[in-house]
Amino acid sequence: MGITERRIRQKDGVRSSILDTAWKIVREDGWQSLSIRKIADAIEYSVPVVYDHFENKEAILLEFGKQGYCLLSNRLQEAKDTSEDPAEQLQRIADAYWHFAFTEKEYYQLMFGVNISCCETEKCLPEKEVFRNMVMDPLSKLLAKNQDKTVNACLKYHTFWSIMHGLISIKMLNNPDIADELNKLVLDDAIQGFIKNLQG
Amino acid sequence: MGITERRIRQKDGVRSSILDTAWKIVREDGWQSLSIRKIADAIEYSVPVVYDHFENKEAILLEFGKQGYCLLSNRLQEAKDTSEDPAEQLQRIADAYWHFAFTEKEYYQLMFGVNISCCETEKCLPEKEVFRNMVMDPLSKLLAKNQDKTVNACLKYHTFWSIMHGLISIKMLNNPDIADELNKLVLDDAIQGFIKNLQG
DNA sequence: TATGATTATCTAACACCGTTAGCAAAAGTA
DNA sequence: TACTTTTGCTAACGGTGTTAGATAATCATA
Numbered sequence: 001m002g003i004t005e006r007r008i009r010q011k012d013g014v015r016s017s018i019l020d021t022a023w024k025i026v027r028e029d030g031w032q033s034l035s036i037r038k039i040a041d042a043i044e045y046s047v048p049v050v051y052d053h054f055e056n057k058e059a060i061l062l063e064f065g066k067q068g069y070c071l072l073s074n075r076l077q078e079a080k081d082t083s084e085d086p087a088e089q090l091q092r093i094a095d096a097y098w099h100f101a102f103t104e105k106e107y108y109q110l111m112f113g114v115n116i117s118c119c120e121t122e123k124c125l126p127e128k129e130v131f132r133n134m135v136m137d138p139l140s141k142l143l144a145k146n147q148d149k150t151v152n153a154c155l156k157y158h159t160f161w162s163i164m165h166g167l168i169s170i171k172m173l174n175n176p177d178i179a180d181e182l183n184k185l186v187l188d189d190a191i192q193g194f195i196k197n198l199q200g
Numbered sequence: 201m202g203i204t205e206r207r208i209r210q211k212d213g214v215r216s217s218i219l220d221t222a223w224k225i226v227r228e229d230g231w232q233s234l235s236i237r238k239i240a241d242a243i244e245y246s247v248p249v250v251y252d253h254f255e256n257k258e259a260i261l262l263e264f265g266k267q268g269y270c271l272l273s274n275r276l277q278e279a280k281d282t283s284e285d286p287a288e289q290l291q292r293i294a295d296a297y298w299h300f301a302f303t304e305k306e307y308y309q310l311m312f313g314v315n316i317s318c319c320e321t322e323k324c325l326p327e328k329e330v331f332r333n334m335v336m337d338p339l340s341k342l343l344a345k346n347q348d349k350t351v352n353a354c355l356k357y358h359t360f361w362s363i364m365h366g367l368i369s370i371k372m373l374n375n376p377d378i379a380d381e382l383n384k385l386v387l388d389d390a391i392q393g394f395i396k397n398l399q400g
Numbered sequence: 401t402a403t404g405a406t407t408a409t410c411t412a413a414c415a416c417c418g419t420t421a422g423c424a425a426a427a428g429t430a
Numbered sequence: 431t432a433c434t435t436t437t438g439c440t441a442a443c444g445g446t447g448t449t450a451g452a453t454a455a456t457c458a459t460a
Binding site: 207245246247248249252 | 436437438439440
Binding site: 032112114115117118151152154155156158159161162163164166167169170173182183185186189190193196197 | 232312313314315316317318352354355356358359361362363364365366367369370373382383385386389390393394396397
């Protein structure tokens with residue numbers, strides 16, 4: 001029964017080369033430039049072969065979306081693990097998030113629709129929950145120390161995420177507007193303010 | 201010489217109807233759905249006529265971009281004028297910005313590339329400066345009162361803008377994720393924290 | 401080993417998209 | 431009326447996502 005296995009291996013090989021090629025195109029010329037025909041050309045197969053592995057173009061984007069969320073979750077987990085102090089954890093997570101956004105720019109753009117139209121399904125990936133919890137944990141701990149019990153962890157989580165995403169996406173759009181150092185200052189400033197505010 | 205004037209009026213009429221039609225398409229089916237052919241169909245002219253009035257599709261988007269920045273500037277100015285107190289002004293501006301983003305969703309998406317690829321030229325519109333100054337003014341006044349002279353108004357401006365944009369774009373992407381009331385709470389929370397931080 | 405079924409793959413098309421060259425008709429001018 | 435300018439059109443080019451249907455290769459079985 002090695003025959004069918006070899007076939008599966010070959011089929012998986014084609015699937016992988018589709019993703020590899022797509023990724024290469026995106027890295028070189030951006031998401032706008034990705035097309036099924038370019039992929040087919042590059043893997044030296046005809047167009048319909050691509051559709052044997054992915055229902056449509058969105059399915060390919062979705063695959064990268066999943067990859068992106070996994071990668072981001074791992075990066076944030078690593079950052080979080082470098083400290084036990086919740087406040088420090090939050091700061092590290094913010095740094096890691098920032099770092100991810102610009103070292104893995106293509107992932108970030110796809111995941112959060114920065115300057116591209118991310119596919120509908122991208123919006124409700126289950127993978128999102130993982131990194132939500134990652135931020136919620138140190139945040140809740142900080143709030144627990146706080147005397148003011150009215151503040152909501154869920155609300156604060158959204159505030160945190162919004163600050164991060166706002167900073168990142170604005171920097172991504174207006175590339176040369178501000179120097180990198182200033183941007184990092186803005187991030188640190190915003191997060192410091194946020195954490196201070198959190199501690200009451 | 202009334203003939204050439206009538207001609208100009210007619211030509212302007214076609215130009216207007218192009219923009220009107222385009223805007224209608226966008227409002228009904230989003231930016232993704234806008235195409236030159238659809239515009240031409242709707243105004244009952246052939247495709248090249250559209251190109252007599254706009255060099256290309258980007259030029260049409262740019263026109264809407266300008267409109268958007270003008271509208272936003274006016275709204276922010278109105279909001280600012282409702283108070284003399286800088287802190288209150290900032291709060292009102294934030295509210296107005298938020299309100300603009302969701303009542304004029306299509307403009308906002310185009311202007312800040314939320315879930316669409318805004319054209320290159322959109323990034324460096326001179327109209328942007330107007331509303332930058334609008335925020336900088338009360339911000340500087342607040343900082344002037346502050347004893348700590350190290351904080352930078354430019355930096356704080358970016359922080360402000362990032363918080364706003366982050367909140368808005370995340371809400372725009374994950375439509376039903378959070379209730380509207382919570383979102384408004386997050387905004388108020390973030391801006392209150394920001395202003396408090398500003399006052400030292 | 402020949403036959404039938406399955407799988408892999410391709411060609412060619414459909415319906416869109418932005419954009420433009422070149423021509424016909426209309427309108428204005430002399 | 432004859433000439434010039436403007437106006438508008440048809441038809442194409444090259445690109446996109448997607449799919450129907452034919453062909454060639456491979457496999458399983460008689």
